Amino acid sequence: MRNRTFVRAQRKHWALSQAELARLLNRSPTRLSRYESGEDPPDLETALALQVVFGGSPRKFFPTLYAAIEEAVMRRAAELDQHLVGKIGYAADRQRRLLEAMAHRAGQPPGAV
Numbered sequence: 001m002r003n004r005t006f007v008r009a010q011r012k013h014w015a016l017s018q019a020e021l022a023r024l025l026n027r028s029p030t031r032l033s034r035y036e037s038g039e040d041p042p043d044l045e046t047a048l049a050l051q052v053v054f055g056g057s058p059r060k061f062f063p064t065l066y067a068a069i070e071e072a073v074m075r076r077a078a079e080l081d082q083h084l085v086g087k088i089g090y091a092a093d094r095q096r097r098l099l100e101a102m103a104h105r106a107g108q109p110p111g112a113v
Contacts, residue, residue, distance in 0.1 A: 007061055008036045010054045025049045041065045070106055077102055 011021045022032040025046055034040040042050070042065075047058040059066040077099050084092050084099075103109075 006056075006063075007050065010056070011036075014054075021053070024053055038064065074102065074106055074108070 011018070016024075018029045018032050018036075022029040025032065026049070027035075027046060031040070035042050035046065042058075042062055047061065050061050051057060054061075080095065081099050084095055
């Protein structure tokens with residue numbers, strides 16, 4: 001439901017009709033309506049095009065979808081973290097740093113991955 005609120009609000013803020021925004025995104029007005037209502041997830045091209053048009057991130061435009069993807073990736077990150085237990089060396093250190101940065105971006109406490 002938040003998808004509709006943000007994308008639609010931005011479209012209306014800039015006084016764009018669905019047809020006009022759909023044209024900018026190279027999508028049909030019907031497809032845009034489905035994105036706005038949350039019925040269909042956007043493809044990568046649409047998410048990036050919205051970023052170009054409005055300057056927001058895909059996380060902002062499609063928070064529910066982003067949260068689901070983030071949760072799945074962080075679950076796999078926790079598995080990689082377990083795989084690194086007891087490993088030493090350059091590659092293991094770099095991977096741990098990446099996992100820490102991912103946890104930080106996801107708003108998780110340090111060491112949560």
